[in-house]
Amino acid sequence: MSLLELKGIRKVYHQGKIEVPALRGVDLTIEEGEFTTVFGPSGSGKTTLLNMIGCLDKPSSGVITFAGRELGQLSKKDLAMLRRYNVGFVFQSYNLIPVLTAYENVEFAVRLTTKGREKELRERVMAILAAVGLEGLEARKPNELSGGQKQRVAIARALVKEPKLVLADEPSANLDSQTSTEVLEVMVKMNQELGTTFIFSTHDPQVMDYAGRMIEIRDGQISEDKRREGQYVSD
Amino acid sequence: MKFLTKIAFKNLFRHKLRTFISIIAIAFAVMIVVFARGFIVGMIDSVFADQIQYYSGHIKIVDREYQQQERLLPLNYPVDGLAGQGLNEMMDSLKGIENVEMVIPRLKFGAMVSTGNELVAMSGWGVNPIQEFQFTNIEDQLVEGRMFQPGQREVVMGTGLLAKLNHQVGDKVTILSNTAFNSLKGVTFKIVGRLASGLKLLDEIVFYLPLDQAQSWLYMDDQSTELLLVTSNRGLVDQVLPEVKELLASRDAEERYLALGYQETSDLLPYMELAKLIYNQIYIFLVLLASIVVINTMIMIVKERTKEIGMMSALGLESKNILQLFIIEGGIIGIIGSLLGALLGSIINEYFAVTGIDFSSAMAGFSSELVFNSIIYPVSSTANTVFAFILGVIVVTIACMIPARRAAKLEPTEALREI
Ligand SMILES: Nc1ncnc2c1ncn2[C@@H]1O[C@H](COP(=O)(O)OP(=O)(O)OP(=O)(O)O)[C@@H](O)[C@H]1O
Ligand SMILES: [Mg+2]
Numbered sequence: 285m286s287l288l289e290l291k292g293i294r295k296v297y298h299q300g301k302i303e304v305p306a307l308r309g310v311d312l313t314i315e316e317g318e319f320t321t322v323f324g325p326s327g328s329g330k331t332t333l334l335n336m337i338g339c340l341d342k343p344s345s346g347v348i349t350f351a352g353r354e355l356g357q358l359s360k361k362d363l364a365m366l367r368r369y370n371v372g373f374v375f376q377s378y379n380l381i382p383v384l385t386a387y388e389n390v391e392f393a394v395r396l397t398t399k400g401r402e403k404e405l406r407e408r409v410m411a412i413l414a415a416v417g418l419e420g421l422e423a424r425k426p427n428e429l430s431g432g433q434k435q436r437v438a439i440a441r442a443l444v445k446e447p448k449l450v451l452a453d454e455p456s457a458n459l460d461s462q463t464s465t466e467v468l469e470v471m472v473k474m475n476q477e478l479g480t481t482f483i484f485s486t487h488d489p490q491v492m493d494y495a496g497r498m499i500e501i502r503d504g505q506i507s508e509d510k511r512r513e514g515q516y517v518s519d
Numbered sequence: 520m521k522f523l524t525k526i527a528f529k530n531l532f533r534h535k536l537r538t539f540i541s542i543i544a545i546a547f548a549v550m551i552v553v554f555a556r557g558f559i560v561g562m563i564d565s566v567f568a569d570q571i572q573y574y575s576g577h578i579k580i581v582d583r584e585y586q587q588q589e590r591l592l593p594l595n596y597p598v599d600g601l602a603g604q605g606l607n608e609m610m611d612s613l614k615g616i617e618n619v620e621m622v623i624p625r626l627k628f629g630a631m632v633s634t635g636n637e638l639v640a641m642s643g644w645g646v647n648p649i650q651e652f653q654f655t656n657i658e659d660q661l662v663e664g665r666m667f668q669p670g671q672r673e674v675v676m677g678t679g680l681l682a683k684l685n686h687q688v689g690d691k692v693t694i695l696s697n698t699a700f701n702s703l704k705g706v707t708f709k710i711v712g713r714l715a716s717g718l719k720l721l722d723e724i725v726f727y728l729p730l731d732q733a734q735s736w737l738y739m740d741d742q743s744t745e746l747l748l749v750t751s752n753r754g755l756v757d758q759v760l761p762e763v764k765e766l767l768a769s770r771d772a773e774e775r776y777l778a779l780g781y782q783e784t785s786d787l788l789p790y791m792e793l794a795k796l797i798y799n800q801i802y803i804f805l806v807l808l809a810s811i812v813v814i815n816t817m818i819m820i821v822k823e824r825t826k827e828i829g830m831m832s833a834l835g836l837e838s839k840n841i842l843q844l845f846i847i848e849g850g851i852i853g854i855i856g857s858l859l860g861a862l863l864g865s866i867i868n869e870y871f872a873v874t875g876i877d878f879s880s881a882m883a884g885f886s887s888e889l890v891f892n893s894i895i896y897p898v899s900s901t902a903n904t905v906f907a908f909i910l911g912v913i914v915v916t917i918a919c920m921i922p923a924r925r926a927a928k929l930e931p932t933e934a935l936r937e938i
Contacts, residue, residue: 340833340931361837368835375935379830383529395522396835441834 285352287448287481288314288337293346295332295504306332307343308504314483316448319475321495322485329504330485331453337483338371338451339363351448368396372442374452374484378434380426386413386437387422390444397445412444413437416470432463436470443474450474452484456491468494523840527847530820538852541813545856546863548809549911552802553864553904557897559798561872563791565892567753567781569718572655575784576623576747577756578763580613583777585744592629592642594699597742601770606741612770616762618750623650624743626733630696630726632684639683641676642724643696645733645743654749657714660721664688664712669729675712679723688713694726698737706736717879717894756780806911810918813852817845817922828926829934842920842927849919850912857911861904868899 295307306329314320322330335341336348339355348355350366358366367373372393380389390409398405413422416436426434435455442450452471456464472494475482484495492498500508531538571577581589582596600609610622626645631638648669652658658666667673674692676684686692688710695705708728716722734740750759760780767773782788821828828841836844879893 335932338833340935364832364835364837366835367833371833371835373830373833375830375833377826379826379833379935381526381827381830383526383533388525392522392526393834 286313287316287318287351288312289347289349290337291347291349293333293336293343293348295329295336295341296344306504307336310346310501310504310506312499312506312509314481316481317475317479318481318483318497319472319495320481320483320497320499321492322483322499322501323487323489323492324501324507326487328501330487330501332504333501334451334453334483334485337449338373339366369445370448372445372447372450372480374435374438374442374450374455376454376457378426378431378438378458380434380437380441382426385423385425386418386429386433386440389426389437390440393441393445409440409444412440415474416440416443417466430463432459432467435459435463435467439467439470439474443478443480446478447480449481449483452482454485454487456486456488461490464488464491520843523844524847527844528851530848531851537816537819541816541852542856542859544809544812545806545853545911545915546860548806549857549860549907550864550867551860552805552907552910553861554867554897556798556802556903556907557864557868557872557899558876558895559795560900560903561897562895563795564898565895566791567788569892570785570788571753571781572657573718573721575779575781576654577750577753577781578748578760579779579781579784580746580748580763580767580776581744581779582775586777586779592627592744594628594697594737594739594744597699597739597744598624598746598776599742601767601772606743610746612766613746613748613763616748616759616766618755618759619748619763620751621650621654621747621749623647623654623747623749624730625745625747626730626737626739626743627745628696628733628737630694632692632694634683634685639680641680641694641726643694643733644725644727645730646727647730651727654747657716657721657727660714660716661712662715664710666712667727667729669731671729672706672708672732673711674708674726674728675714676710676726677714677716677722677724679719680726681710681713683723686710696737699739699742704736706732708732717877717892719893753781756782802907802910803914806914807918809856810915813849813915814918814921817849817919818925820848821845821922821926824926825929825934828929829931829936832929832931832934838927841929842923845923845926846916846919849923850916853912853915853919856915857908860911861908864907865899865904868897868903871897872899 290310290312293307293310297304297306310333322333324330336343351370384392387409390413394405394408413419416439418433418436418440421429421433456467459467468491471482474480486492497511499506580598582598585593585596598606600606601612606624610624613619613622624647628643630641630643632641648666667675681687684692690710691707692710693705693707695703698704714721734742748763750756760778763778764773767776767778831841875894875896877894
């Protein structure tokens with residue numbers, strides 16, 4: 285069974301009386317463990333697609349099946365639970381909670397999903413922070429971190445609950461190319477080590493080199509979908 | 520939930536000034552509630568206490584005719600016993616009723632003194648000093664000299680009255696009164712003490728003298744104009760009054776004497792109880808008003824944190840968790856503000872409970888017959904402080920529902936798109 289199946293997904297936004305079609309019939313299947321990039325020009329519908337997949341929004345028509353469950357059938361509460369346990373989000377603008385330290389931002393996600401013992405919780409958070417290269421910065425607040433560091437906290441937050449799927453909407457758009465490479469490598473590493481499925485959007489061609497599968501979107505439709513030969517190998 | 524509380528708490532420090540202003544607004548309102556409530560309870564308590572001590576006792580027994588003409592202080596409708604058995608026997612019988620602690624006779628009459636160019640009208644209160652001092656706080660109001668003693672031709676009067684008479688403690692004064700036989704008779708007394716009670720009636724109209732002196736002066740041996748019954752607390756009146764009436768009936772005196780509970784002796788008292796209820800509504804309104812500051816701040820906060828709220832939904836928080844987050848945040852403001860206000864308010868009350876607040880200049884124009892003390896002592900009570908605190912917390916928390924619901928209703932995608 286595939287992790288994700290999208291059938292005939294359409295999304296129309298209403299701007300006053302004007303109808304804005306953002307997605308115009310998307311069919312897509314994503315397997316578990318895939319590292320996929322969605323790219324395309326601005327306004328092509330990348331964010332809209334990711335929001336549908338992440339159960340943040342509902343399509344105007346079409347069916348999304350996530351791990352065998354049809355999203356259209358689920359209540360608001362069920363969707364929240366699905367997000368809580370199965371989906372990690374990384375946003376372009378990090379969206380960390382400014383009053384919490386790097387550690388606490390990550391801790392928040394674990395607290396929501398796990399009722400483990402304090403010590404275990406702590407070890408898990410510290411491990412994931414170390415894995416994204418933030419050792420020693422745990423006690424810093426977001427405003428005391430660089431953009432790349434913030435994005436790593438966001439990645440750690442998305443990964444710490446070991447979700448089936450991580451969605452990253454232009455995770456490197458605010459980063460310089462050096463930092464963006466670092467952040468992407470962290471994601472690739474996690475994909476390889478934990479088998480987490482990643483879908484991220486970008487319009488940076490340099491970033492696309494990291495993906496095992498590339499999906500191009502134009503005007504709300506998939507215009508190209510190709511898999512890279514073999515596994516991605518870091519240079 | 521614990522983590523939400525932690526976040527809510529930390530959020531309070533994001534804009535310290537804003538939080539501070541919200542807290543101050545609540546604290547101020549709660550402080551006013553504590554103070555106003557202490558003041559009003561103090562005022563009402565003092566009205567009740569004065570009414571009971573100086574006018575009605577817990578139960579007042581008078582002749583029915585006397586009651587009709589009370590303002591004239593007539594002497595021809597005295598209380599002089601049951602079935603001709605004398606006043607003392609009547610007092611003893613009344614004392615036999617359960618929960619009646621004291622039976623106090625008072626002989627009130629009109630009198631006057633000539634100051635040379637003018638006649639000063641006054642009201643004499645012949646009382647039994649020992650009982651009277653036990654029941655009322657009149658002895659505490661003595662500011663000069665001493666109290667009168669039974670068997671002596673001594674009077675004690677208020678500062679205002681002494682000034683009108685142009686006399687001082689130690690002076691002798693000749694007082695004229697109409698006796699029970701309708702003859703004018705003057706008696707010379709020594710002024711042994713001066714009172715300053717804050718009650719206009721006692722200050723400017725009344726002079727105290729021993730009951731026996733009044734009785735012999737007015738030819739009213741073994742008589743009084745009224746009997747006051749004192750129970751151990753005023754709550755017992757409803758229970759004791761029927762028994763008093765029964766006793767009067769069993770002695771064939773119910774036609775003649777009237778027994779009145781203290782509540783029946785004043786038109787004012789029922790309104791006082793009503794006022795307390797009305798004020799309680801006003802307090803809620805007052806705190807609600809201060810809550811507007813908090814609501815306004817929280818609406819701003821929700822707007823500012825829209826993206827954060829979207830992110831929390833993405834993390835899998837339900838709407839109800841987001842509602843909780845903001846209610847906790849507002850609740851903490853409510854708790855801190857209310858606590859601060861309740862403490863400040865009770866400190867203020869504590870202070871004024873001792874010193875009192877003097878309204879004598881504001882009340883200068885009031886009628887002297889009104890038993891209404893011009894110095895009001897706010898009551899500082901734990902119950903009051905706790906009431907105001909809880910009121911503050913509840914009202915603020917409920918008020919926070921408005922902005923919190925806004926936050927909870929945000930669609931995650933809408934929230935995340937905010938710049
Ligand atoms: N809430 C909305 N209301 C109206 N139109 C919307 C809304 N959100 C998106 N759109 C429109 O839908 C289309 C797709 O938008 P979307 O944000 O998915 O594009 P995108 O590929 O993520 O673009 P970018 O690369 O600039 O982030 C655009 O034309 C956009 O204007
Ligand atoms: Mg986008």
